[in-house]
Amino acid sequence: MAVPIEDHVDLESLPKEERLARMRHSAAHVLAEAMVELMPEAELGIGPPIENGFYYDFRLPRALTEEDLKWLQKRMRKSLGRKVPFHMEAITREEAAERWKDQPFKLELLSELDDDSITQCTHAKFTDLCRGGHVNHTGELGAFKLTSIAGAYWRGSEKNPQLQRVYGILFETEEELQEYERQVEEARRRDHRRIGKDLKLFDLYEEVGPGHVVWLPAGTTIRRELMRWIEDLEIERGYQHVHTPVVGKRQLYERSGHWDHYQDAMYPIMERDGEEYVLRPMNCPHHIMIFDSELHSYRELPLRIAELADMHRWEKSGQLTGMSRVRIMTLNDAHIFCADEQQVESEVAGVLRLMEEVYATLGLKDYSYRLSKGDPNDTEKYVDNPPMWEKGEALLRRVLQDVGLEFDEADGEAAFYGPKIDVNFKTAAGKPETLVTVQVDFHLPEQFGLEYVGEDGGRHQPIIVHRGVISTLERMVALLIEEYEGNFPLWLSPTQAVVVPIADRHNDYAAEVAGKLRAARLRVEVDDRGDRMNAKIRDAQMRKIPYVLVVGDREAEAGAAAVRIRGGQDLGAMPIDDIVEKLRSERDTKALTP
């Protein structure tokens, strides 16, 4: 027998987040109500609130169309006007089993509930198995829109059937809804794929292959600046750079364990003369070869081996995205061979400090640290060695705390051979991405039987720290494009200044000015095309070039140029020597703004 549950809620008294969650979850109910009306055979999945809105999953007799979406939305709006109350009731397992006997997904959920926690929610003629959290009636739903249809696996596993998911956005007021849509539009403008194309930084060609980034001259300049910078920082911190081949033999990866744990993500095997090779997905084994090629004393540790190396990972086709998710990428990688845990701690701390310095220089603020742990129950995905995992996780946690960084923890996010610290950020479109990771690895030293000679003269096993700092150049540049909206700081700008002669007779002087800047290794162009000055300035602005140097009769006379900063500010005429000095200083300090 259904027992009503008093659940009237004073929405105004709730925190905004809670209120929105109730509105969004309630909207999902109303969506399901509409769907059952549209297709009575619909099998219901789940309909939770999410960031910015809600969704509901259905198994349907046919694919949904845009027209269906419009119809559903209209039908939902009608519900709003009717102000139908939501009623929660506690029911028995038998009642529930009877009610949802034709709803396999609901029955599956039901089988996992305790007898005393089976509740249902009814509004109008629609009843759903539900733990609660609604508004009082459908008039309190707020402003919403159905936005898209997508496939989604039941309970998030690709082994399960795929359902059709309807997404909606929902806010308290129409104004907030519109503000959100404005933000989405703004994010679209920042999208690195769009800006990368506009500014001719990189391109992707169907013929070269999906996920294979082609860096154009302007993008290559950014890439080169980042490479030089990070390598210099690493040299200052005692790293040694190496260069190793992009292929490895099958045996190498069998020994490292990648063959078993990572093969799905590798390019197909190349076979010749009875040998099998793969394009490397990681270069840890290569660096391990270097370490293992001679016997090391504890005095040489920590040994830091670094390489900006191309990695090849066969990402699923549906997952490729611009430059932020690709198949061939240049990773700022390093492996630090440590003598003991104490050394690991100080090395990881050093890496974290380097990260903080690098991200501060780049002006990145919106990122977070996460301690990514393994899953002791998943011996398929992770190396089976519980004490090793515990030791590694505790160690990383300790270092994060010592360095004083805020972080959260997540299970089942580790590398197959050990726990890691992930640095995560969000793309312009709001999708989370991992920028880099730092991993503690007790596993590969074991696999490869690595040793060093300790103070006691005996053999000991080293511990490897795997780390990145600026991520892959692809992902970092994608992030920076979006962060700067294409307005790179001077040191990274592909073209740092354009000299604009006012009329043809100033071309010679313009070339002279450009020559002086070039002598200071500044990247400068002369725009001596036949256009009017205004058009050239506009063109430079569209190309997001930091400085425009206008030269006419007055400037030629004075040995000067009129300086205009990206964005429009006019600094007036300055002597060329002063301009060179100003730009050089701005470049060398890696200033974020002029």
Next chain:
RNA sequence: GCCUUCGUAGCUCAGCAGGCAGAGCGACGCUCUCGUAAAGCGUAGGUCGCCGGUUCGAAUCCGGCCGAAGGCUCCA
């Protein structure tokens, strides 16, 4: 990989109840020689993603493949 949508000039897009492939911007050429975000005129540029089918006739309808976008799963 799976679900949905999409693919026309370098870019943004129109054309699609089947009947000669278009516009704006860009590029190139000529004229103008100009003072801080678009001078004027002209020219070139497309096997309509690819392959096949239906049809007298396909950019348009159908099928397969490739690629992209959003989502799921996976991940730096």
